[in-house]
Structures are given as structure tokens and as C-alpha cells.
Amino acid sequence: MFSDKKSFQEAFLKKLEMTYGKSFKESTVQDHYHTLGNMVREYISSDWISTNEIHRSSHTKQVYYLSIEFLLGRLLGQNLLNLGIREVVKEGLSDLNISLENIEEIEVDAGLGNGGLGRLAACFLDSLASLNLPGHGYGIRYKHGLFDQKIVNGFQIELPEQWLRHGNSWEVRKLDQAIEVNFWGEVEMVQEDGKFSFRHVKGEPVSAVPYDIPVIGYKTDTVNTLRLWNAEPSSFPVHKDVMEYKRQTEAVSEFLYPDDTHEDGKILRLKQQYFLVSASLQSIIRAHRNTYQTLTNFHEKVAIHINDTHPVLAIPELMRILLDEEKMEWEDAWYITSNTISYTNHTTLSEALEKWPIDLFQPLLPRVYMIIEEINERFCKELWESYPGDWQRIENMAILAHGLVKMAHLAIVGSYKVNGVAKIHTDILKEREMKDFYQFYPAKFNNKTNGITHRRWLLKANPQLSSLITEVIGDQWIKQPHSLIKLQEYVKDPSFLQGLKTVKQQRKKLLADIIQEQTGIKIDSNSIFDVQVKRLHAYKRQLLNVLHIMYLYNRLKEDPNFQIVPRTFIFGAKASPGYYYAKKVIKLINSVADVVNHDPQTSPFLKVVFLENYRVSLAEYIFPAADVSEQISTASKEASGTGNMKFMMNGALTLGTMDGANVEISEAVGKDNVFIFGLKAEEVLSYQQNGGYRAYDYYHHDKRIRQVLERLTNGFLPDTYDLFEPIYDSLLMQNDEYYVLRDFDSYVTAQQKVNEAYRNENKWLQMSATNIAHSGFFSSDRTIEEYASDIWGIHSTKNLLNQ
Structure with missing residues (x-):
């Protein structure tokens, strides 16, 4: 049925007419999507x-x-890719004046x-x-x-x-x-x-x-x-x-x-x-x-x-x-x-x-x-x-x-087995959170560091980068993601780095167009795309990110000698409907964006975008376009993270704490190819166990913090009145449970390092290439192979299927 575009076209038109009882001329894009989906499922x-x-018959476990x-x-595009028929389908539809990309966008x-x-x-x-x-x-x-x-x-x-x-x-x-x-x-x-x-x-x-x-x-x-x-x-x-x-x-x-x-x-x-x-x-x-x-x-x-x-x-x-x-x-x-x-x-x-x-x-x-x-x-x-x-x-x-x-x-x-999802997470479970159980059942506990499917997050989401990689090292990496390490030989190759630059710029322009279409905000695709997209929770510290943006805005307004590479901060997150604190953080991000984006003095250098309804299909545009991956959770709180891996695989550089899989990413690429800041997990756990943290000390002794926090409640943000008092109180009256103020100075310093590193284009591209090269370890194929052998005891049925 899908062997060539002509046979596909005939089957498509016949299926369309049989399913909907209408001619091709009368059909809609929705009809085309469901027709193609049904054909793939039947195929x-x-x-x-x-x-x-x-x-069943082989009695396999x-x-x-x-x-x-x-x-x-969305499943259509991924299924066509996995079946190896996407190009045949695309060509067949094109001859009918149908865009496969438009059909894929129809899918919810x-x-x-x-x-x-x-x-x-x-x-x-x-x-x-x-x-x-x-x-x-x-x-x-x-x-x-x-x-x-x-x-x-x-x-x-x-x-x-x-x-x-x-x-x-x-x-x-x-x-x-x-x-x-x-x-x-x-x-x-x-x-x-x-x-x-x-x-x-x-x-x-x-x-x-x-x-x-x-x-x-x-x-x-x-x-x-x-x-x-x-x-x-x-x-x-x-x-x-x-x-x-x-x-x-x-x-x-x-x-x-x-x-x-x-x-x-x-x-x-x-x-x-x-x-x-x-x-x-x-x-x-x-x-x-x-x-x-x-x-x-x-x-x-x-x-x-x-x-x-x-x-x-x-x-x-x-x-x-x-x-x-x-x-x-x-x-x-x-x-x-x-x-x-x-x-x-x-x-x-x-x-x-x-x-x-x-x-x-x-x-x-x-x-x-x-x-x-x-x-x-x-x-x-x-x-x-x-x-x-x-x-x-x-x-x-x-x-x-x-x-x-x-x-x-x-x-x-x-x-019979209990596993954590990153090395540091498993260690914390064994040494603290589940220490008694680990002492009683030591053989049960093991680690399985998370992974992501590179076929979705690189091959499908970023075909431009995928083509570049295949051009350089061949296509073995698609089935064997650890083969991406071969790119390490090319991290200083001028031709590869130029290709990497071109791809990143293409993807940034594509995301910039989407942002303008969805929000009306025009952003500079040559600016640093600094991205934090994930579930909205206090421990993930979107708040630290937005407080830093407020600090940058203050510096740009007050210090004529202060210069930064133009920066676009991109957020995407849903807050649980009953999580009112998290919803106030969303409002704060948008209130800050209103001020920053409309100030003619700062808007050439600073833009803030909150993309509504963050979801997988939107993420497939965001990850390939990112320059900086914000992974700034309070150390010891994020079990692993998987967004950090998706960003890394697409060449973004991690700005993060030593938390979750950030630790293993840092170890894989080396400390010179990430930007690490903030408290270590053991320091956070010590504060929690022994006390000694006083948020007011940071408020009183750091003018930057004091100015930013005062602007939460003094009317600086228009039409917010006392809306952000709960955020202010959480940081001071409730002693800053997630150590936002403690890590603020270290975060500012790390962001300055990002700014300086980006000025050296060649070095930045080398760091990006190094991250891509080492991302194969973070494939879910590796994770699943470990689960299969160490926990589940299941085996490949490939030979049985081919009989």
C-alpha cells in the first residue's frame, strides 16, 4: 500500500471516499488527517x-x-517516521496539493x-x-x-x-x-x-x-x-x-x-x-x-x-x-x-x-x-x-x-526492586529519605538514570540537526544513540560548527515566528534564547529566574555602562489548578514581561515570553531553538529531570544546580561545558536537618535582592496591588523554603558567565557540539536496556518476529 507514492495516493483517495462518503474536492484537512491515521493503523x-x-505462543516473559x-x-508524524514511510506519504500528498505538515498540525x-x-x-x-x-x-x-x-x-x-x-x-x-x-x-x-x-x-x-x-x-x-x-x-x-x-x-x-x-x-x-x-x-x-x-x-x-x-x-x-x-x-x-x-x-x-x-x-x-x-x-x-x-x-x-x-x-x-531515576536521587533515597528501608532491604534498591527517546526529541523534532549529524557520522546513531559520541571528533571542525550555527539559527527563527504569531511579541532571533519549560512548582524555582530578570531590568535602567548580549527569556508551564502559589508565579512572570517588553530603553536587550498551554507538540519547537537550558531546582529536590536531556541533545547548554540528572550531564560533558551554581544537595539537606538558614540575612545584606523583593509589593508592577505579597512572605516571613535568596548571587554570577561565553561564538558552538556528542547516554534505549536486564528479565523477540 505504501511502497510508492502512486499506490499510496490511490489507497488514500479510496479510503477517504469510503470513510466520509464525499469526493476529494469536498474533503477537509480534518478528513485528511483521520484518513491517513486510519490507514497507518490498518497498515x-x-x-x-x-x-x-x-x-503468546513463544511463552516469552x-x-x-x-x-x-x-x-x-502527536502520533502521526512519529509513526510515519518509525515506519520509514514519511517521505513516500509526503510526496504522495504533495502531488495532491496537500501538505503533510499541515495535516500533522491538525492532530491534537x-x-x-x-x-x-x-x-x-x-x-x-x-x-x-x-x-x-x-x-x-x-x-x-x-x-x-x-x-x-x-x-x-x-x-x-x-x-x-x-x-x-x-x-x-x-x-x-x-x-x-x-x-x-x-x-x-x-x-x-x-x-x-x-x-x-x-x-x-x-x-x-x-x-x-x-x-x-x-x-x-x-x-x-x-x-x-x-x-x-x-x-x-x-x-x-x-x-x-x-x-x-x-x-x-x-x-x-x-x-x-x-x-x-x-x-x-x-x-x-x-x-x-x-x-x-x-x-x-x-x-x-x-x-x-x-x-x-x-x-x-x-x-x-x-x-x-x-x-x-x-x-x-x-x-x-x-x-x-x-x-x-x-x-x-x-x-x-x-x-x-x-x-x-x-x-x-x-x-x-x-x-x-x-x-x-x-x-x-x-x-x-x-x-x-x-x-x-x-x-x-x-x-x-x-x-x-x-x-x-x-x-x-x-x-x-x-x-x-x-x-x-x-x-x-x-x-x-x-x-522485588525499587529504583531511583538519577544517581544522586537514588543516593538520597538510600541515605536519607528511605534509609531505614535500604538498611532492611539493601538488595532491592538500585538506580536507573532516566532517558528520553532521541527519535522523538532529535530525529523528529529537529530534522535539520539530525541531517547534519548523519552527514558527519552516518545514521547509525538513530538505532544506536551512543554512537553520537563520534561527534566528539568534530567539536572543533569549522565546517561542522558552521553547520551547527546555521541549524540553530533556523530553529530560532522558526520559534520566533511562532512566538510572534501566538503572543504578538516580536523577538530577536539573534538574542540568547534562555528557556525554562516544565511543570510550575516552587522547588523548580521559576521564581529565581524571574527575580533575576527583574534584577537585569534594574541594572539596565540604572547603569548606563551595564551591557548584556540581548536575551530572550522563554517560559512555559502549567500550575495545578489548586496550587495558588504557583499560579501567582505565573502572573508575576507575565507582569514582569509587560513592564520589560514595553520599555523602549530595555526591550532591545531584554524580552520575556510566557507561552501558554505548554505541551509536547510545542516543546518540539522549543527544545531545538534553545541556547540555554534552565535546570535550576533546589539541589536534592528534582529526582532527575528529562527536559535537561532534551535540551542537551539539541545543543543547548545547561545552566543548573547539581541536582537530579544535571549531575550526570555535568560529569559527561565536563564542568567547562555547563554552567553550575548554587547549593549542593548535602548543603540543602544540612540546612533542613540542622537549621541555620536565615533568609532575612540575604535581604538585608544584598541590595539587589532587597530592591527586587520590594518591587513585588510597592506598586512597581502595575495593577497588582497586594497580589504578590504571598510570594514576598514565602521568601522572608516563611524563611524561603527552597533557598531562592541563598542561591541568588551564585545564579547571577552563573548568568554573567553565560553572557560572556556567548560572546565567543566559536567556543559556544564547541560547547554545544560537546553536549550533543555526549547525549547518547541519556537515551531511553539505554535506560530500558538496563531495566530489561537488571529488573524485568525480558529479552528481545527480534529473531522470533523475523522467522
């Missing part, structure tokens, strides 16, 4: 079927990756994630398929995702994401494989054959209907599956108002991260988590039983990986199925469970380690809670035998304590 259907059949988020981005980003957690999951799926590994994703099909962000008068406004308004060409609904998930109800104990058993009765059922999306590997025959669950009313009768039941049921898959500042929101979040794991486990077990007719070998043929604490209920749910439905003894069920499930921790922030009130948890999931109680009791007994009399340690490690279910503790106890 790979035989490989999709054969992949599943080979996994498979991994199932459970995640509350999968931030996929799938509303299935928010930040790095979800994008990591998407990168992992790409690598699993591209490496011919038997691995699949399980998530929730959110009708409205998180939200669409609009910026109105500088404020974030949330609107429902309508990503499914025109349907989704990539999904296949499989009603025949629906699963029933039960909430509420009671636990009934019965005696059967002299043994007690338990049944969950009088529950409120929800039907989990699967929608399968193919995950296409790069130029392979492997097509894995992302299965997304949609919550729908069950066909079983319920004893409550029908419309209320329908509303509550559909709410389970309505939004990503419902507001949990009230009890109803907390219940809905917990419902989502159990809905995901119960439906997924029942589906996995059904497929396993169909192949093996037994679950005694489940852990030998199945690996289940939980991405952060959201899917931790997979542990008690698997126990429930093995105990109540398979009638296993506790010891046998626990052996299988604790040798099936592995867990990735993504945070050192205690508030991000989920804890659920027992009085909320128990009524919603009565049988699951009983099982957690038993797990906790047995675990505490085990602790008592190892640490007799050490009540404090046992209390600290218990799964149930102080009226709470501690999900991270449950994850560690019930998993």
Missing part, C-alpha cells in the same frame, strides 16, 4: 497481531508498565499526562518497541486530560481539554474485553472446605472498557500496545439514582488529577488509582491464564512495573485476586506478588509520597484495606524480629500509622 495491524501472537500518565504528544496532543512522569512513560514505550522488547503500557483514557491553559491578563485560566472532540484515529475500542471494578460495599467471610475465605459483596461496579493504541517501534516489526481504560456504567443493577451513578462512574476517567483539596476529590483520585490497577491486573491475569492455565508461574512470565506511587494498589489487588479468586495460601500469593512487581520512585519530596486517610480508604476499598492490614502486620512482625524493642523504627517504617495508609512504604515492601 500496521498485521504486525500488531503477529507481535501479540508471538509473545512480558513487562506491563502501569502509569497514571502517558504524555504521548492526547490529554493523557502533565509533565516528566508521563513523558518518561511515553519515551519508555517507544524504546521498548524499538528494541523489540515485549512491553506494554496500561493507563487511563482521560476524556479531558488535565486542562487547556489560557493566559488572560497574565493569569492562568483552566479550560477543559477537548482532545477527543474529533475522535482518536489511533485507538481501538474493545468492549468484549471490558473488566468490572468494584468500589464500596462490604466484605463477607465464609467457610469453605474448612477454610475461611472472603468475598467483596454489595459493591458499586464500574465497567472498565479498554481502548488499545499501537506502539510502533522504529523500523522494526514490533508493535506493542498501550491499553487505556475508560470508565463506563456497568450493566449490573445498582441501588442508587441512575443518573447520579452514571455521573460518578464517568468521573473516574474524566480528568487527570482531580482537585483533591476536598474529600470528594480525594475519593475520586483514589478511585482512579484502584480503577487503573484492578482493570489492568484482571486483564493481564486473564491473558496469562489463557496461555498457561495457571497462575503459579505468573511471576516467571509477567513483570509489572509501577511508575511512582499512583499504581501501588497493584500490590494488594494482586494479593486479592490470588487469595480470593485463586484460593491460594497467603505465603504462596505473597511470593508471587513480591516477585512480580517493581517500583520506580520519582521524588524526594515528602508531600509527594502519597498517604491516604484510613477513614476514607477503608469504606471505598474494604477488601483491599483488609489485605493491606495483613501485609502491615506481617511486615511489622518481621521488623520486630530484626529490631526488637525499636518501636520508633517500626513506627517510622509501618505501612499503616497515624491514621494513614503510606503508599511508598507499601510499594517498597511489596516490590
